Amino acid sequence: MDDDWKRLRVSGLCKQFARGSVILSNIDLTVDRGAFMCILGPSGSGKSTLVDLIAGFEQPTGGTIAFDDSPVRGPGPDRVVIFQDIGNALFPWLTVQENAEFGLRNFVRNRRERRTRALEALELVGLDKDTHKFPSELSGGMKQRVQIARGLVMDPHVLIMDEPFAALDAITRRRMQYELKDLWQRTHKTVIFVTHDISEALILATDVTVLSSGPGARILDTFRPGLPDERDPADPAFIAAYRRVEALIGHVQDAGDAGRGEAR
Amino acid sequence: MPGHGIRRTAVVATLSILTGLAVWAVASGTLVSEVQLPHPHAVWQEAVAKAESGLLWESIRISLWRVGWGWAIGVVAGIATGLLLGELRGVDAVVGPIFEFLKGVAPISLVPIMILWFGIGELPKLLIIAYITWVVVTVSTMTGVREVPKVRLRAARCLGLSQLQVFYRIILPSTASYVLLGMRNGIGFAYIALVSAEFIAVDKGIGFLIMDSRLNLQTPLMVVGIISLGLLGSGSQLLYDAITLQTPWLSRFRRQ
Numbered sequence: 001m002d003d004d005w006k007r008l009r010v011s012g013l014c015k016q017f018a019r020g021s022v023i024l025s026n027i028d029l030t031v032d033r034g035a036f037m038c039i040l041g042p043s044g045s046g047k048s049t050l051v052d053l054i055a056g057f058e059q060p061t062g063g064t065i066a067f068d069d070s071p072v073r074g075p076g077p078d079r080v081v082i083f084q085d086i087g088n089a090l091f092p093w094l095t096v097q098e099n100a101e102f103g104l105r106n107f108v109r110n111r112r113e114r115r116t117r118a119l120e121a122l123e124l125v126g127l128d129k130d131t132h133k134f135p136s137e138l139s140g141g142m143k144q145r146v147q148i149a150r151g152l153v154m155d156p157h158v159l160i161m162d163e164p165f166a167a168l169d170a171i172t173r174r175r176m177q178y179e180l181k182d183l184w185q186r187t188h189k190t191v192i193f194v195t196h197d198i199s200e201a202l203i204l205a206t207d208v209t210v211l212s213s214g215p216g217a218r219i220l221d222t223f224r225p226g227l228p229d230e231r232d233p234a235d236p237a238f239i240a241a242y243r244r245v246e247a248l249i250g251h252v253q254d255a256g257d258a259g260r261g262e263a264r
Numbered sequence: 265m266p267g268h269g270i271r272r273t274a275v276v277a278t279l280s281i282l283t284g285l286a287v288w289a290v291a292s293g294t295l296v297s298e299v300q301l302p303h304p305h306a307v308w309q310e311a312v313a314k315a316e317s318g319l320l321w322e323s324i325r326i327s328l329w330r331v332g333w334g335w336a337i338g339v340v341a342g343i344a345t346g347l348l349l350g351e352l353r354g355v356d357a358v359v360g361p362i363f364e365f366l367k368g369v370a371p372i373s374l375v376p377i378m379i380l381w382f383g384i385g386e387l388p389k390l391l392i393i394a395y396i397t398w399v400v401v402t403v404s405t406m407t408g409v410r411e412v413p414k415v416r417l418r419a420a421r422c423l424g425l426s427q428l429q430v431f432y433r434i435i436l437p438s439t440a441s442y443v444l445l446g447m448r449n450g451i452g453f454a455y456i457a458l459v460s461a462e463f464i465a466v467d468k469g470i471g472f473l474i475m476d477s478r479l480n481l482q483t484p485l486m487v488v489g490i491i492s493l494g495l496l497g498s499g500s501q502l503l504y505d506a507i508t509l510q511t512p513w514l515s516r517f518r519r520q
């Protein structure tokens with residue numbers, strides 16, 4: 001894989017499941033290297049379907065996904081996914097340390113190096129004191145930190161996060177958002193982050209893509225929020241951006257309802 | 265903490281056994297004639313006599329040999345079949361009900377056909393025990409494979425594992441707890457099958473001892489056989505639990 005890539009480009013992407021309706025139609029998306037791209041959309045709009053295609057878990061019905069000019073095929077360690085399903089994404093028979101090391105076995109021969117690399121990643125997410133615990137002994141937030149460490153260890157081109165904090169309580173969720181923001185500022189890893197939460201997107205993103213409600217979701221808008229590095233939900237600029245997105249999504253939902261009305 | 269639980273279980277078990285013995289001792293000779301239900305003391309004397317003559321040990325030895333080998337063969341075959349069927353996507357929907365049906369077929373009903381196919385030697389006896397264990401372990405293993413969460417498989421794939429690596433680094437450890445449970449249930453089924461198997465032809469073994477003593481109206485010996493069977497069955501399960509619980513690397517797979 002080319003390590004000098006500049007952007008991940010999704011063009012004309014369509015997805016229709018066998019004998020199902022069209023979920024995504026003609027999606028174009030460009031993620032620059034180092035960007036924090038939030039994909040924002042209502043539930044059921046096809047956000048997970050979109051990232052499953054990018055991750056290579058599903059094959060598109062049409063269109064392409066490529067790092068510059070080299071198309072992606074199937075899942076691989078250049079696009080590691082952090083899943084929403086807190087209870088099932090980790091390997092419960094392995095300790096925190098072993099979970100974090102898991103993917104390195106195929107790529108790093110030296111056992112001690114695997115250990116140090118995993119420990120570095122665990123330090124980044126603040127879990128270097130819990131390396132011998134099993135996932136069943138961790139809180140939801142800690143489990144998601146292990147997932148993030150397990151992904152970071154692979155040094156992927158893109159870290160794909162599909163609503164990673166959606167199942168956490170509100171306080172933990174907010175803390176995780178700021179921690180992730182801090183992590184991103186330190187590592188400048190390219191992130192594709194899926195959410196249905198407007199403030200979450202505005203706290204984290206350098207780029208926001210808004211999906212219309214499904215079925216047959218398309219991209220409504222892609223924009224840079226143009227907010228300062230330190231995001232504050234009480235900041236007037238933040239509130240203004242929030243309103244703008246809300247209006248956009250509200251408009252979409254009305255249109256979706258109208259569409260469904262016609263179909264009946 | 266676990267030690268405390270085990271101690272309490274032991275106390276409760278001892279009490280319930282003593283109560284059972286007391287009821288039995290009172291009932292024998294009063295509510296029921298001693299021919300139909302011999303007194304515990306008579307049974308004890310019979311057990312001592314047969315232990316001294318060696319007949320009891322010889323019967324236990326041969327029965328344990330059959331159960332042990334039959335179960336082991338069934339376990340190995342069941343794990344292999346369960347993994348294979350679980351991995352073949354879509355097959356489990358068809359095969360699952362068939363195995364549930366087979367699980368319901370009492371081993372004893374297979375005795376005549378086993379005699380027909382394999383004669384009256386050791387082979388049909390082992391096969392009946394192996395067969396039922398195989399069914400139980402297959403179902404359990406197959407369920408385990410089917411229940412591996414999709415995100416766990418996906419997580420492994422994007423961490424760079426090949427399909428084959430996913431099988432032995434994700435599917436095997438994810439399925440282990442189901443296999444262990446199937447093996448444990450298999451023990452009970454294996455003992456049920458043992459008695460059926462020992463109805464095949466005149467021979468030795470605890471099952472044979474029970475049947476033979478009925479023909480000779482030696483009820484104390486019959487009760488000795490029944491109790492030995494119960495002790496062996498529950499003893500085997502206790503041993504299995506002790507081994508699996510005390511093996512540190514196995515306890516990992518119980519965590520979910």
Ligand SMILES: Nc1ncnc2c1ncn2[C@@H]1O[C@H](COP(=O)(O)OP(=O)(O)O)[C@@H](O)[C@H]1O
Pocket residue numbers: 017020023041042043044045046047048049050214
């Ligand atoms: N494997 C699948 N087969 C058929 N339909 C699917 C499949 N996966 C998702 N869908 C449908 O696609 C739509 C979008 O789902 P999803 O991508 O999960 O949305 P989101 O993540 O935005 O909530 C939903 O209507 C869902 O029912």
Ligand SMILES: [Mg+2]
Pocket residue numbers: 047048049162163
């Ligand atoms: Mg989703």
